[in-house]
Every structure is written in structure tokens, then in C-alpha cells.
Amino acid sequence: MIARRDYDVLVIGGGPAGLAAALAAKAAGAEVGLVEREERLGGILKQCVHDGFGLVRFGEMLAGPEYAHRYIELVEASGVKVLLETFVHAVRREEGGGFVLECVSREGGVFEAGAGALVLATGCRERTDRQVFIHGDRPAGVLTAGLAQHLVNIEGLLPGRRAVILGSGDIGLIMARRLSLEGVEVEGVYELKSEPSGLSRNLQQCLVDFGIPLHLSTTVTAVHGRGRVEAVTVAEVDQKGQVRAGTERRIACDCLVLSVGLIPENELALSLGLTLDAVTKGPRVDQDGASALPGVFVCGNALHVNDLVDYVSESGEAAGAAAARFARRGPGRAEGAAGRDEVGASGLGGPGRPSVPAAKPRKGALARARARMAARGAYSASGVVEAAAALAEDGLVRVRPGPGFLYVVPQYLDLSKGGPAVFFFRANATIKEGATVTLSAGARVLLVKRYAALRPPEMERLEIDTAEIPEGTAELVLELRRKGEDHV
């Protein structure tokens, strides 16, 4: 017999997003379980011994473990049930609503945890050398920046004595500094793109201050060495990222550290039938992280890769509180009886909650429900106009980024929830001359914000009051104008 315990809300992942979500759900009155596969809470913050965390949230510069500690103390005092070294083997939807996690742990063996709502705070993983198609040999000494960080900061091991770093993402920059401080010679940081990928402050504090050269439009093409890395070949690339013939040079080193991107971890979301946004690689959500599947909320880096942990915590809070409301109240207006029933019918599996009498779908209702699910999960399903209409039927408003944006999260708003809504966006190119961003509903401009500069590595935050959105709005449009284009 497999043991089972039920909660209102189960949060999966004990990093900054999950910690904040668990606390917020608990504060909203829910019984909360927090599932963490490692032996300690804190997620990746555990190994981030550098400072710079918490400036937005706490107004001070904290080290990663300090930032995590503030939340961990609160979680431990809150009555949230923390399940450490617990791995979610599978998640299934229950007949009648709710979810069951099949868990594995050393202490508990195999057990089940049930909940009315789930918060997925599963974070992200690093892109590897093979995913950026580095070739040559396969010696020891090629590692992602996060792995290098773990070896140095947690295990007390030096991955090499002369390192080359590929990728100017934040972890790569931080590791350039960290390795330098440990006496490793950092030969240089190489970046495929013509602009650095990390935060401006990290470029200054981790490279400039340490005299480490940054080589833009240059990449590592091959690794050499049998047992351990002996050298790498670097080469300049053109604007399309293609190697410029004749620019190859061999650099002696014993270690290659890669900071070439992060990918949201959404295996559980996928196993629940959610589809992912092609740009963010996370599920599409509303302002509370509510996904297309009622009762499943997503936050933090699982949603999109954030630049600051402070924003991760913020999204965790929103998702946790909303999950608690969902679990305690049951589905809201947007996820009414027909809606829930038709989610099951749409192929995600599992029928509606029996306590709500299942309405017999009218003719065409199923097709409309499918369109709605598709619209919330993937806008492309039935064309933009139909998708927007389907969303509007659910009381959802699509948020459409215009040209110049990489993405905006959340992808839609649920107006029935009321209150403020927070957006994050990234520009898709550096704008040095200044820009204006407007958010409007039809002719009504809801928000105008001016920026001295915009850079893709830096996330920008917007907040609006949903009460200001006119009734009947089907779509909000986010527009970007470079300085000087204001009157176009």
C-alpha cells in the first residue's frame, strides 16, 4: 500500500521561486507541501556565494545563501511541510480534479502527495557544450559554469588552472571572477554574439575589474585533449554566427567553462500536457502564473529565465497565493463547469470535478473549448483572431508584444482576478539611444514608460491596474518606440 497525504497546494522545487510560492500559499491559508529533490532548500542560490541578491526585494546586497536563508527561515517557521530529498517520479491528474505526485525518497520510500493545486517551481538547467555544437575531443575539463561553480564553491575543487570561458552570460562572468579569486588564470571570455549577454554590473565587476578580456563575435569551435583539456580552438564569427575562415587560433588551457544559456525545466509541465512558449520555453500563463491547465501554476525560471532572483521570488509569491485561492475556492469563473469538463475532453485527460455537475456540451462547445485551450496553450492553433476571441470568452486578454520585443510574460491576463498585474519583458536588441514602451488596450493607453537604454540581458518590469482595462478588451498591445520614432 502506497502511503498518501493530501495538501491544498503542492509546490515542486525548493529554490527561490518555490520558497516564495510556498510561503505565499501558506499565508493565504492553504495546507502546503514543498517538494525538493536535494537535501537542502535554496536551489541554485546555495552555490551563489557572490553578492548582488536582494537589491530590489530587501534593498540590500546579499549573497545567494543569505537571500535563500531569509526565506528558508520563514518557511521553516510557517508550518509548510517540507519534503527534502524527494523526487517527483510522476504527476497525474485525479478524477474529479486535483493532482497526485508519485514521490520517491530515501526516508519515505515511495509515497503519494495529493493537492488541489500545483505550483511548478522547477527552475532551469544549463545548455551544454553539445547543445551549442562544440566539436573536437571529449576530455575532462569541459564543464558548464554552474557545474564549475558547484565544484569550486560547494566541493572545494578547482576545475583547472588556466580556463577559457565561452559565453558572457551572468554565470560565466561570475565564474570568471570566482576562478580568478581562486588563483585560476582566466585566459579570456569569448562571446559568439556581437554584444555581451550578461548584466552590465557583472561585466564591470567580474571582467573589467579583474582585467579579463572579453572577445566578442568569437566562439570556441573545437576542444583538444585526450585525458584532460589541453587546448581549445577559437575563431571569429560573422553576423550570422558562421566562422570566418582563417581566424582560428589555438589557445592552451586545461579547462573550458560554458555559459551558453539556460533552459527552463518543464518536464512535469510537459507530462501534464502543457505546451511551451517557443521563445520563453516555459508554459504560457496569466498574471498569477496560472497555466492553461486549471490548478497548475508556474513561476520563476521555469516560466522564463529571469535576470534577478528578486523577480523570481515575486513571481513565486503570485503563483503561490493564486494556487491557494484556487485550491480553497475551487475553479473560478474562467474555469467553470463547462470549461473544466472540456479541458478533459480536449485531450489532456481526466474528466471534470464531479462536485460540479458536468454540463452537457452544446453543439460546437467542444470545438470552442478546444480552441480556448489551444489559445491559452499555443496561440498559433487557430489563428490570431480566433485565438483572441477564444481567450476573451474565458475572460482572458492576450498580451501581444509588438516588434522590438523578445517576449513578454505573462502572455495573457485574467481580468476576473482584478487588482494589479506585473509584466516582464525583454527587448530583442540593444537600444542605446533611449526608447519608450507603451501598453494599450485599443485606443486606450494604459501605461507609458521611458528607458534611457534597453538591453536583451536585462529584464524590465511593468505594473498596471487591471481595473483600468476597458471591458470587452480582447488584446493588450505592448509597443516599443526608439527615441526619435515617437511620432511615427
Added chain:
Amino acid sequence: LSLEKLRAAIRARCGDEAAAREDRGSLVLEGRVATWAMRTELGFLAAREGFRGVVNDLVAADAEWAAREAPGPEASAAGGGSLEGLAFDMVVIGGGVIGCAIARELSKWRVSVLLLEKEEDVAFHASSRNDGMIHDGFAAKPGSLKAKYNVLGNRLWEPLARELGIDFERPGALVLFANAASKALYPAFAARAAMNGVDGWEYWSPRRVRAEEPNVAAGQHGAFFLPSAGIVSPYRATVALAESAIANGVRVELSTCATGMALDKDRITRVMTTKGSVRAALVVNAAGNWADTVAAWADDRFFSLHQRRGTDMILDPRAGALQNHIMSMPSVTQAKSKTKGGGLVRTVEGNILVGPTAAELPGREAYATDPGELRELEKHLRLNRALSSSMAITYFAGVRACTWEEDFIIERSTRVRNLVHAAGIQSPGLASAPAIAAEIARLSVEALSETRKVAPNASFIARREAPPELRRLPLEERARAIAANPSYGRIVCRCEEISEGEIRDAMSSPLPARSLDAVKRRARPGMGRCHGGFCTPRVMEIIADELGSPLVAVTKKGEGSEMAVAETKTAERGGRP
């Protein structure tokens, strides 16, 4: 006459720099040529002249280093003398799937067997660098040893896998027709399959193909279906064969390189190794890409090997749900090439493997990949509309050990009485392995019986107790296993869901893993989409604990591949005060 013809051809291409002569029935090519490609061209040319074998000793000016390659470690890395003076009935050189399968077959006899493997683990080279396909035998040239042993091996794998406790599946292979005209090839295909003795074939209409493979590319015009095509994990199979051999009394010496032989007239008396010299009543040459070197030690180098590199790409296990069979679409030009052309192969773990490519390149252990090969793999990806290269987890290269005749050598030496060759075992070598091993064991026992009586091993245990794979157990059973051994409950590798206990099992098996790669071959941590980004430190900790060594000594793949160079707090400070 044919020798004169060949000499003329050589002169026309390279003047007097290169020459050909006959030596004891083999054709020897000597001298210098400008390029590796020319060396290759002449090798194939020579193979057409009907000699027993081609010994290609041409040195290519653009790859002179290739002529100096040696199997052994540097002299300074030689091991101690732990094997010095020991005597064995059978010494098997090489711990790939062939050597390990042979060792296990030999353990069915009352003979003492030593298997020598120069690397820190078995399946280090070609046996862990292939697509795991158990070919049906259709592609092999009719009448070749490849055709014969492939079909026999294909039949033997299923019961063998059951004995070894490893996965074996028969998804079947679809050879897709590229155009309406190629459909007319069906009778010729069927005739070839019949000639090779392949176990079954069918014509599938385009509609049938679509029904069975909904994601198949639109350009298919039906398929030749081969239901007997199977898959195994090649490295797990090799480890399992070695473990079963060990359980039946075989001694496996890892990190032990054979370096030469002592002969007394027409008999090998000793095999020199980096751990001392051993007496050998019979020697089996299963040395993969070094089999011609081993043959030379016994003055029996009647053939030589050339290397054909192949690159495969592995897709995320999610891709596995998008395809049901092995699929390929040979091009017309493919018919003339030396290989089967590659395709999309399912793996027993649920990934899709794309490849392999084929390129004649120097380097017996040259596994560097290059971008051009990956671009070549794109053509296979297009066979399945649901797949894309963004699903790639990794890619790797392997090197096929090919004779110039492009067939296996499975025979007793004609010059040395106590030497048996399993050489030139390239694809479909994995598929053929059980049949090759049975034949080599038969030949070996026959040879040994000339000097002493050899009896069957009545206590041979065919069944290997495979360690549990927790993620695949029913939940109740899994719960019981964790209750008995809590380390099965601690998940170390999140992508592949591998527990600490399974890693410890891999390190306490009959052939214990001692490095990250060896653990990975057995238990799979780090095989998933994060590629070890998260679990590597955890696995290192368990390895260090099991070996009783400091964390800093943990290696990726044996000595010289340490994961770290020093501990931070004791490290030199790069010249800082």
C-alpha cells in the same frame, strides 16, 4: 598478372614513390603517397585483385603520424608486474563486445581465460560508439562473412539478452523508397534478403508506412520492412557479457595493454603486457582497431585495417515517442558505398539516434567530431517530420575497424598454431557478436584440443543477475526495494531518474566501474538532457566514497582525466603572495 595491373595503376597515380609486392599470398603496398585519400584509394584498388589480404603500409604525407600510432600507453605509464609469469589456457586481447562475448563463450569450457583490456573499462572504443542496432542482415553483401554472422547473430541476441538481463527489442527496420521507381527494386531487395537468409521481409505501401509511422516524411514511396531488426544498448551488453564471463571464472584485467608476443617457431609462448608477461596456450585476437598490430606481433599480418569514422547524434528521449521503427532512406549513390548509409535508430532507452556518417580518416582512436558531419545527419532527420536537431542531447564519433576487403576475418591463423583472429569486425559487428563469439570459441577449443583435452564447464551459469533499475519497477516493488536499501530512494540523476543505490551497484558489480564514464555506461547518470550538469558532483562523491579516495582523484575516464586539478584551499595561488 593482377599485380602488374595494380603496379601500373600505382605508377599512373604516384610515380615510383609507392610500390606493391606479394608476401605469402597477401598484397603489400609500400612507400609514400601525398594524401590519406590516395592511400585509401590504392588500398581499395588492391583489394579488388583477389589476394588473401591487403597490407597497406603506405605512408600519407598529410598524415604521417598515423603510421606511428601505437596501442600502448607511454612507457612510463606501464603497470606493475602483477601478471608476470602467470599462465592461461586462453588469452583474449581486447575488451570490446567481441572480446567479451568470446570470453564468455570460452567460459563454457574448463579452461583458464585472461581478457586483456588496455582501457579502464570494457566497451571503451567502438563498442560504446555505435548505434546499438542489431541488423537484420539485409544490407550485407551476399556470400560474405558479414551476411552469415549477422543473420546468425541476430537470432542469438534475443535469448542472449534474456540470459544477461539486458533489454533487447525488435522494432523492425523500414528501408524507405525514395521515389516511385525505387519501388520496382522490391523483387531485387527480396532476392537479396533471401540470399542472406534474413528472417522475414515485407513490402509496405506508402499508406501502410504512414499508418505505422504518422510522422514519416511526405517523400516516401513505401518501404521494404525488415521485422527482425533489433536494438540493444551496446555498452551495457558488453559490460553484461564481461560480468557473466567473470562470474564463470574469466579474469578480466583492465588498464592492461598487450605490447607484444614471444614466439617459439609456430607457436606463441608469451604475451607481453604492461603488467608483465603471461604464458598463453592460445591467443584470441579481438583487438578491434589494433587487430592488425596484434597480428603483426605473431608475424601473421596478412591483412591491415583502415579506419572509417562515423558520427551519431542522440536526441532527447522525448523524441522516442515520435517514431516506432528504425527508418532509413538509402540514396541511389548509397548502393555503391561501403556502408549502409545510416538513418534513424530507436534505442532501448527511448532516445532516437541519428546516423552514422562514414568518412575514411586516419586515427584508430580519433573521435573528434566536426560540424560537417552533423550537417550530413540532417538528411536523416528529415525522414521524420516531428524531429529536429534542437532535440539533440549530444553526438559522438566511433571508428570502424575495416579490412580493405571490407569483410570480417574469423579464422585460425595459418602461420601460428595457437592464434585465432576475430579481426576487421566493423558494422554489423555488434549484431554478429554472439555468432562470431561462438565460432571463435569453437576454433579456439579445437586448437587447444590439439595439445590437451578440453572439457565443457558443467558449472557454467548462463544467467546474469542484473542490478535493478528502480525507475522501471512497479511502485510497490520499488517501495520494497527502497525499504531494504534506502539508497535506492535517493535520486541522484534527475533527468534519467537514477538513484544513489544504482550507482553504488555499478561500482560493486563483478566488473566495477571506477570512473564517471564507466558509471554512466552501466547506470546512466548524466546520459540525460542536462548531460551531467547537475548530477556530476553527486556521482563524484559516490565514486570517491566507494573507492575510498579523495574527491579530487575522481576521473572522467581513467588516469589522466581527473575532473579537478586540485582542492581550492590547498591549490597554489598562481604566483600571488
